[in-house]
Amino acid sequence: MNKKISRRKLLWGAATAASVALIRTVTGQSIHAAVPDPTKMPGPLPGPVGKRSPFEHPVRKPSDISSRSPLQDLYGMITPSDLHFERHHAGIPAIDPHQYELLIHGMVDRPTVFTLADLRRFPALSRICFIECSGNFRTGKETMTPQDICGLTSQSEWTGVLLSTLFREVGVHPKATWFLAEGSDAAVMTRSIPVSKGWDDAMIVYGQNGEAIRPEQGYPARLLLPGWEGNTSVKWIRRIELSDQPFMTREETSKYTEPIKDGKIRQFSFEIDARSIITFPAWPVQLEKGWIEIRGLAWSGRGKIKRVEVSVDTGKTWLPARLQEPVLDKAHVCFRYLWNWRGEETEILSRAIDETGYIQPTLGQLVKARGVDMGGYHLNPVTAWRIRRDGAVLFKPENWK
Amino acid sequence: MRTFFLILFLVLLLAFGRGDNTAAGWPLHFGFGRIATTKEIAALNISIRPDGKGLPAGSGTVREGRAIYLMKCAACHGSTGVEGPQARLVAPMGDTTRAKAIGNYWPYATTLFDYTRRAMPYNAPGSLSAGEVYSLTAFLLYANKIIDSEKVINAASLPQVVMPAKKFFVTDDRRGGPEIR
Structure with a gap:
């Protein structure tokens, strides 16, 4: 029994x-x-929250100060929110959305405090754009993935209110030329931003890819400056102060500035110049002879990507890649190029051209323009993958010092 | 007659009244949010400009700054500001190091006060008094050979300190287009 x-x-x-x-x-x-x-x-049976297949393990690569998006593991132009790169200066603050407030003051007619509910009541806007850290180039060895080389860029659909709407609401003084954006993290991180960007396309966003912004990305609200170096899109934003001059904060003086030629140091380098990277094939992929679709991402902080060119013969000839629609302003775009590899040793490269006519430079061109002592910010060189006869794919590291 | 004026008034109110629509159906003001009081602005406003606007009362000395530094900063930045393990702070202009420190890279002295008060020490940000921050600022400026050991740092003297690296800073001149800069 x-x-x-x-x-x-x-x-x-x-x-x-x-x-x-x-x-x-x-x-x-x-x-x-x-x-x-x-x-x-x-x-x-159906459940309340979905999960990845247990066979899929895309992960960010964290260090003490940042974590990198696995560009080589992603499809399409949107970065899953939990794989969006991270960079923060004193950890991720825990903020109660019911306690959250944004103060806008300084050179305004009506200094105003907005709650999160207030921000959500304003006419909303969604836009897809990338955020890239300006310190997003690593090199030095052959065994590097796209994530290692430039994983500090990610793309989301962001939803929020245009900063210009808030500027009108508080009555920004016509003589205000800069504003300070201040986060409520433990670094109380600040950047000075030209007011013109606020009137142009800046946003205060609270939504990311259909849900509330992730804590790592600025929950419950962050500044979003499309096309500008990521550090300026101040997360966990608590205060905006309108002024007639920049504040010269630490992050715009001792950091996020770059030595260039003749001992000069470049400051307020906001825009991200056009760039691309082949994400497949890339180390540690092992190739087999035959048809290969070369795939990658291209983006520009100055507008739309106009063209991406691919070379499969070590840069001797360049042919246009197919761009995946929609090609959006200041956004990652996927490019693809069909290649029949016959087993020869070669290098494959990509270069992005944006609507301003800017052509993604080689590292040599950057060194020529900025000098050998150039700093590590805003480096967007063409990067090459070496294809060996045995099908091994290796990053081609180029050093300039 | 009175009715006529009343109707005229209502028509004008509809046309030009407060919060009325523009041609695009967008009001001049939504009326969301609340006006901030002077007191709450003062409580949050900790920004400091290079001309010294925003610097609080108080003052500090190199001597006091050294004592506070050894107690609260040296564990991360080294006993003389060069050893680390965290960011090197001391490198007078002309030092052979490649590190970007206060003396050879920072363009404004006010930034030192602002950043230290905001974010340091790393494990207890915002815990230093204005006097302590002035003293630390004085000590670090002295250690970078920018001021002498007797200099008192306060809201009046700090913006007057000329940083040696300031002359190197230029505004970004990249503009897109075919030229690589």
């Missing part, structure tokens, strides 16, 4: 348990076990 019941229980139990069976991976995560034939067993 006992045995019979337990057998029935066991069968029923096995059926239900199998549908939600968990196994523990080497990294200690509990994941669903694959079933040999999923057509022979009902799967799990």
Whole structure:
């Protein structure tokens, strides 16, 4: 009897348990076990929040101060919110959205405090654009992925209110030329921004890819300056002060400035110049002879990408890649180029051309323009992947010092 | 007659009244948010401009600054500001280091006060008094050979300090187009 019941229980139990069976991976995560034939067993029932397939493991690569998006693991132009790169200066603050307030004051007619609910009442706008850290170029060894080289760029659909709407609401003084944007993180991070950007396309955003902004990205609200170096899109924004001069904060003087030729130091370098990177094939991919679709991302902080060119012969000849529509202003665009690899040793490269006529430079061109002592910000060189006869794909590191 | 004026008034109110629509159906003001009081602005407003606007009362000395530095800063920045492990702070202009420190890179002295008061020490940001920040500012300017050891730093003297690297700073001149800059 006992045995019979337990057998029935066991069968029923096995059926239900199998549908939600968990196994523990080497990294200690509990994941669903694959079933040999999923057509022979009902799967799990609907749940409140979706999860990635247990077979997919795209992860950011964190350091002490940032974490990089896995560009080589993504499809399309949107970065999943939990894989958006991170850069912050004193950790991620925990902010209660009901306590959140944004103060706009200084050279305005009506200094005003907006709650999050207030911000959401204003006419809303969504736009897809990238945010890229201006310190987004790493080189030095062959075994680097796109994530290692330039993973500090990501793209989201951002939703919020235009800053110009708020500027009109508070009555910005016509003589105001700069504003200070201040975050409520433990660094109380600040940047001075020209007022013209506020009237142009700046936003205060609270939505990211259809949900509330992630804490790492500035929850509950951040500044968004499309096309400008990421540091200026101040997260966790709590205060905007209109002024007639920049404040010369730490992040716009001792950081986010770059030495150029003749001992000069370039300041207020806001726009991100056009750039591209081949994300496939890239190290550590192993190629097989035959048709290969070269894939990558291109973007410009100055407008739309007009063209992306690909070279499969070490830069001797360049041919246009196909651009995936829609090609948006100040946004990542996917490019693709079909290539029949016959097993020869070569280098593959891409270069972006934006609507201003800017052509993504080589590292040599950047060194020529800025000098060998050039700083590490705003480096957007053409990057090459070496294809070896055995199908190995290696990054081609170029050093300039 | 009275009715006529009343109707005229209502028509004008509809046409030009407060919060009325523009041609695009967009009001001049939405009326969202509340007016900030002077008191709450003062409580939040900690910004400091290069001309000294925003600097609080108080003052500091190199001597006091050194003592505070050794107690609260040296663990991360090294006992003389060069050893780390965190950012190197001391490198007088002409030092052979490639590190960008206060003496050879920072263009404004006011930034030192502002940043220290906002964000330092890393494990207790915002915990220093105005006097402590003035003293630390004095000590770091002295250690970078920018002021002498007797100089008192306060709201009047700090904006007068000329930083040696200021002359190197130029505004970005990249403009898009075919030229690489």
